[in-house]
Amino acid sequence: MYKIVEKRQLAPQIYLMDVEAPRVAKSAKPGQFIIVKTDEKGERIPLTICDYDTVKGTVTIVFQTLGKSTLEMADYQAGDYFTDFAGPLGEASEFIFEEIEALKQQKIIFVAGGVGTAPVYPQVKWLQQQGVQVDVIIGARNREMVILEEELKALGARVYVTTDDGSYSRKGLVTDVLKELIDNGTRYDHVIAIGPMIMMKFVAKLTKEYAIKTTISLNPIMVDGTGMCGACRVSVGDEIKFACVDGPEFDGHLVDFDEAMRRQAMYKTEEGREMLAMEKGSHTGGCCGGHN
Amino acid sequence: MSKAARVPVREQCPKQRVTNFDEVCLGYSLEEAVAEANRCLNCKNAKCVGDCPVAINIPEFVSHVKKGEIAEAAKVIAQASALPAVCGRVCPQETQCEGKCILGIKGEAVAIGKLERFVADWARENQITAAEAAPKNGKKVAVIGSGPAGLTCAGDLALKGYEVTIFEALHEPGGVLVYGIPEFRLPKETVVKAEIENLKKLGVAIETNVVIGKTVTIDELLNEEGFDAVFIGSGAGLPKFMGIAGENANGVFSANEFLTRNNLMKAFKEEYSTPIKVGKKVAVVGGGNVAMDAARTAARLGAETHIVYRRSEAELPARVEEVHHAKEEGVIFDVLTNPTEILVDEKGWVTGLKCVKMELGEPDAGGRRKPVVVADSEFVMEVDTVIMSLGTSPNPLISSTTQGLEINKWQCIVADEETGLTSRERVYAGGDAVTGAATVILAMGAGKKAAAAIDEMLMSSK
Ligand SMILES: Cc1cc2nc3c(=O)[nH]c(=O)nc-3n(C[C@H](O)[C@H](O)[C@H](O)COP(=O)(O)OP(=O)(O)OC[C@H]3O[C@@H](n4cnc5c(N)ncnc54)[C@H](O)[C@@H]3O)c2cc1C
Ligand SMILES: Cc1cc2nc3c(=O)[nH]c(=O)nc-3n(C[C@H](O)[C@H](O)[C@H](O)COP(=O)(O)OP(=O)(O)OC[C@H]3O[C@@H](n4cnc5c(N)ncnc54)[C@H](O)[C@@H]3O)c2cc1C
Ligand code: SF4
Ligand code: SF4
Ligand code: FES
Numbered sequence: 001m002y003k004i005v006e007k008r009q010l011a012p013q014i015y016l017m018d019v020e021a022p023r024v025a026k027s028a029k030p031g032q033f034i035i036v037k038t039d040e041k042g043e044r045i046p047l048t049i050c051d052y053d054t055v056k057g058t059v060t061i062v063f064q065t066l067g068k069s070t071l072e073m074a075d076y077q078a079g080d081y082f083t084d085f086a087g088p089l090g091e092a093s094e095f096i097f098e099e100i101e102a103l104k105q106q107k108i109i110f111v112a113g114g115v116g117t118a119p120v121y122p123q124v125k126w127l128q129q130q131g132v133q134v135d136v137i138i139g140a141r142n143r144e145m146v147i148l149e150e151e152l153k154a155l156g157a158r159v160y161v162t163t164d165d166g167s168y169s170r171k172g173l174v175t176d177v178l179k180e181l182i183d184n185g186t187r188y189d190h191v192i193a194i195g196p197m198i199m200m201k202f203v204a205k206l207t208k209e210y211a212i213k214t215t216i217s218l219n220p221i222m223v224d225g226t227g228m229c230g231a232c233r234v235s236v237g238d239e240i241k242f243a244c245v246d247g248p249e250f251d252g253h254l255v256d257f258d259e260a261m262r263r264q265a266m267y268k269t270e271e272g273r274e275m276l277a278m279e280k281g282s283h284t285g286g287c288c289g290g291h292n
Numbered sequence: 293m294s295k296a297a298r299v300p301v302r303e304q305c306p307k308q309r310v311t312n313f314d315e316v317c318l319g320y321s322l323e324e325a326v327a328e329a330n331r332c333l334n335c336k337n338a339k340c341v342g343d344c345p346v347a348i349n350i351p352e353f354v355s356h357v358k359k360g361e362i363a364e365a366a367k368v369i370a371q372a373s374a375l376p377a378v379c380g381r382v383c384p385q386e387t388q389c390e391g392k393c394i395l396g397i398k399g400e401a402v403a404i405g406k407l408e409r410f411v412a413d414w415a416r417e418n419q420i421t422a423a424e425a426a427p428k429n430g431k432k433v434a435v436i437g438s439g440p441a442g443l444t445c446a447g448d449l450a451l452k453g454y455e456v457t458i459f460e461a462l463h464e465p466g467g468v469l470v471y472g473i474p475e476f477r478l479p480k481e482t483v484v485k486a487e488i489e490n491l492k493k494l495g496v497a498i499e500t501n502v503v504i505g506k507t508v509t510i511d512e513l514l515n516e517e518g519f520d521a522v523f524i525g526s527g528a529g530l531p532k533f534m535g536i537a538g539e540n541a542n543g544v545f546s547a548n549e550f551l552t553r554n555n556l557m558k559a560f561k562e563e564y565s566t567p568i569k570v571g572k573k574v575a576v577v578g579g580g581n582v583a584m585d586a587a588r589t590a591a592r593l594g595a596e597t598h599i600v601y602r603r604s605e606a607e608l609p610a611r612v613e614e615v616h617h618a619k620e621e622g623v624i625f626d627v628l629t630n631p632t633e634i635l636v637d638e639k640g641w642v643t644g645l646k647c648v649k650m651e652l653g654e655p656d657a658g659g660r661r662k663p664v665v666v667a668d669s670e671f672v673m674e675v676d677t678v679i680m681s682l683g684t685s686p687n688p689l690i691s692s693t694t695q696g697l698e699i700n701k702w703q704c705i706v707a708d709e710e711t712g713l714t715s716r717e718r719v720y721a722g723g724d725a726v727t728g729a730a731t732v733i734l735a736m737g738a739g740k741k742a743a744a745a746i747d748e749m750l751m752s753s754k
Contacts, residue, residue: 023507037463043557043566044463069565084463086501223557223566226461226503227687228471228529229549233540240533240540245689259540262640266542267567 002036002085005058007078010147013065014115015074016050022057024049024087029096030122031217031249034059034087035225038073042083045069046222046244048119048194049088059087062118062147089225090248093123093192094215100130106189109135109181110157111174111203113195117148119217120194128155135186136160137177139199143168175202188212193252197261204252214252218243220264234260298400299328306620310591313475313560316617317381317406322360325410329357331395332402339392340404345737348372350389350404357407366415369408374447375440375736377416377483380409382473383733384611416486425494429453431750434519436504436690439467440732441525441723443491444739445746450494452747457519459502464556467527468724469732471556472548474585476592480555505693510719521718521746524705525739526690528724532682534577538634539680543571543642547578547586547681554589570595571676575645577631578681579603584614586679587623595677597623602630602650602663628652628663632670634678645673686725694719704728712742720746 006018024034033048051060065071076082095103108127112120117138127134135158140146142165152159161169162177170177174195182188191214193203200216207214220243223229227245234243235256241247302318303309309316320328332354340350349368356365369376385391385405393401431454435446438460446456464470469484478484492498504510504526513519531546533539550568553559559568570593576586579601590597599618601608605627608615619625628650635644649669652661691699698706698715705714705721712720722738724730 023502027507041558041564043564072565084501086461086463086503086507088506089503223549223552224462224471226529227689228531229552230531230533230546231549233533235540245687259640262542263540266569 001081001083004076004078004080004082005056007076010062011145014062014145014147015065016060016062016118017076018053018056018058018060019082019085020057021059021085021087024059024085025052025054025057028052028059028088029092030126031093031096031119032088032090033225033248034061034085035089035222036061036073036082036086037084038069038076039083042072043069044084044223044225045073046089046219046225048217048248049122050118051122051125059085062115064115086225090244091246093126093249095123095127095190100132103127103130103132106132107135107187108132108190108192109137109178109186109188111137111139111178111191111193111195111199113139113174113193113199114141114145115147116195116199116217117146117152120192121148121152123192124152124157125155128157133157135181137162137174137181139163139174139177139195140168141165173202174199175206178203179206182210182212190215191252192216197257197264200252201257201261204255204257208253215249216252216255217248218250218255218260219248220260221266234263296331298331298403299324301403301406306617306622309476310621313592315479316476319413320406320410322362322410322414325357325407326360328403329354329407332358333394335394339394340389340402343392344372344389345731345733346372346740348376348389348408353411354402354404354407357411362411362414363418363420365411366420369411373733373736374444374740375487375732376408377412377487378440378469378478379733379736380405380407380412381478381483384731386612388733413483416482421490421493425451426453428455428495431455431520432457432518433746433750434459434513434517434522435525436510436522437461437467437525437527437723437725438465438488438498439525439527439723439735440469441527441725441735441739442467442523443488444736445523445525445720445722445743446496446739447491447494448740448743449746450491450496452743454747454750455495455497457497457499459504459508460498460500461503462556463500465498465500467525471552472582472585474551474555474589476588477585503689505689510690510694510697510716514718520750521720523712523739523742523746524690524714524719524721524725525723525735526687526725527735528684528686528704528727528729530685530687530703531680532684533680534631534682536631536633538636538642541634541636541642542640543569543676544634544678544680547576547582547679548684550586550679551582551589554593560593568593569677571642572596573675574598574677574679575600575626575631575673575675576679576681577601578683579608579610579627580681580683581610581614582683583679583681584610584618584623586681588614588618588621590677590679591618591621591623598673598675599623599625599627600629600631600645600647600673601625601627603661604628604652607660626673630663630665631678635672642676642678643674645675645678647671647673684724684729686728690725702728710741711745712738713745718749
């Protein structure tokens, strides 16, 4: 059993939880994820590691309520327990394995969309702590959905915020901001984009024009998260990769986003919903925006 | 007496059982078991024993059954096997113990598997504990994976007084026994869980949700957590795909995904959250036990189900009993048929499976007749779900994170056949992780040998 030691609501539908999982906390690295199962009957839900505290033995997750499983998770309170919490899974971010001095020479920018700001946080934290100065663009639907802005600033990163409806900071898409920064003369060496698939697709499209190395983090449907089922397979270049063991981060210029989006919709599209409704009663819940 | 036919075993009728996930085979009653046991000739030089990979003393346990001494029979089996209720159900007996039974030459072999299952079930229901652990000897062994190999190794070491911890990546121990083999062949609650509870009673600790190589490495277990030896029983879970066009379409699953959703995650039960999608018409590609399990599961979920296999029926690698059961349950066999492409609609969903017809050509080096394509035989099967059941290989998670652990070109861990010792000191391995996908009983045999070797090594290196 894994105890929830803290719970906070960051935005409408977005929750943060610190969960006691000492083994995971000890080995966690930026870029990796965990799989949580709330109770005996729950499903295995993959979530990115947002932060970890090796002293307290806790791991921070941030999730957006979308359907049945995440809605159920949001009912859990501090002091409650999850039955299962496995990780850290997947490969750590590539930059972890690079020379710090080489990293300091690079200009790195993160592009975070919605709840995707959460997985960006541990990466920015790691880099800033090593003395690597980075930029971050946060995009959100509206003012209320901007999360972790202050926390990212506190790490020393330069943060740009944009909202779809212009209710906060500036109005527009993350790609508008990125393009502007580049066109105004900032020469980025590496773009790391995490957010809804459609956002990552367009970021990768833009950076390809500018030939900037781009890393994205995929969130396909998963079951085991250990390489056993193949549900998470994605086409990267000419190869089929299992996102849970080979990823979740990949070269954004090689990923087949259209296929990945179709696959992610397997249990979500009209067909998927109908199928499910037919097969085991109404199952999928509402779904809006966010990290999907 | 020996000429008499086998005592038939009761089964759920096919029409009824395709509507539920309850066990198909209902097993013998005491009277039936005694009658069947009485067919055994109690051979002096019993051939059946030689082909049981763990060498259960079959004539001896069967003799006890003849006399109705079931508890005694259970003790005989327990000397050789830790999971008799499992093996009695899933061993390919017809090619092992029963395949060599003398009665099989002219008539029907003794139903050794069904008798073993009866004895194990009886022992469990009557709460006979066959074994007790020796006092603790102060040594610690880590076992990776809780499939049959890991469970057996852990059980044997616990009996000898070792402090054993099993580390399992999934949330539930049992390996393929819980995520792969369906409920209707191997009940999870009554059989698998009960066997695992027995291990816990021997003092074996099980830590679930620990992925070795990710959560903690083998070197950390040995150097930081104080384990004196490690046994790797991590199986061969990585599914293969064909590499044909359309394979990433929505509605194409590996058998592992399909079975895991259904068995481990219990998607077939309304109250469990994990979804499973089975369309109206399903093609299962492959002809092994795993394919049969996937097909029979799909049939139970209400789909018209086809097995698509490129060789002829005689070459089906699945057990005869499984093929027979699948047919009874309405699974349609399209043999000598090979898929070449998965057809997809504009939204990425499967609409059909393009296939060619095959015929058997000349025998290959291994003596199997190679299937060759029949010219101009292309056709399309209209299906909305395709389940790929083409075999699995070991997962590189452990080998890639353990320096100096040798693997072969099939990703299998290289280990000594007699002891299970790998290229790393104090690290042993066995089961599917070493052999590639094989059988429950072979994995158990490997776990047993490794337990003996670990004991010998640790006792001599005081
Ligand atoms: C590596 C990885 C990291 C992730 N990190 C985060 C995170 O940090 N924060 C966050 O809010 N979300 C994250 N997600 C997405 C999250 O797992 C899904 O939002 C969640 O599973 C949706 O479940 P649901 O039942 O609430 O939604 P529904 O929309 O009802 O889902 C229906 C079914 O589809 C599957 N499913 C739907 N969307 C996804 C998805 N994106 N990924 C996997 N399975 C899905 C589920 O199995 C579910 O049964 C991540 C996903 C992956 C693979
Ligand atoms: C659907 C299906 C049907 C089958 N039917 C039969 C049958 O009828 N008869 C028969 O004899 N055999 C059958 N088999 C084969 C048989 O189940 C296997 O040969 C046997 O289970 C192998 O045992 P094992 O202990 O080596 O591995 P497994 O049973 O595969 O167990 C390995 C365990 O290790 C865990 N693991 C893997 N990596 C790690 C890690 N890094 N850290 C921690 N844990 C890890 C896995 O999660 C798993 O629980 C079938 C197999 C399948 C898939
Ligand atoms: S363990 Fe398997 S091979 Fe051995 S006697 Fe039992 S059923 Fe036969
Ligand atoms: S070979 Fe057959 S008849 Fe002889 S001991 Fe074995 S089971 Fe009995
Ligand atoms: S989630 Fe099963 S292989 Fe990746």
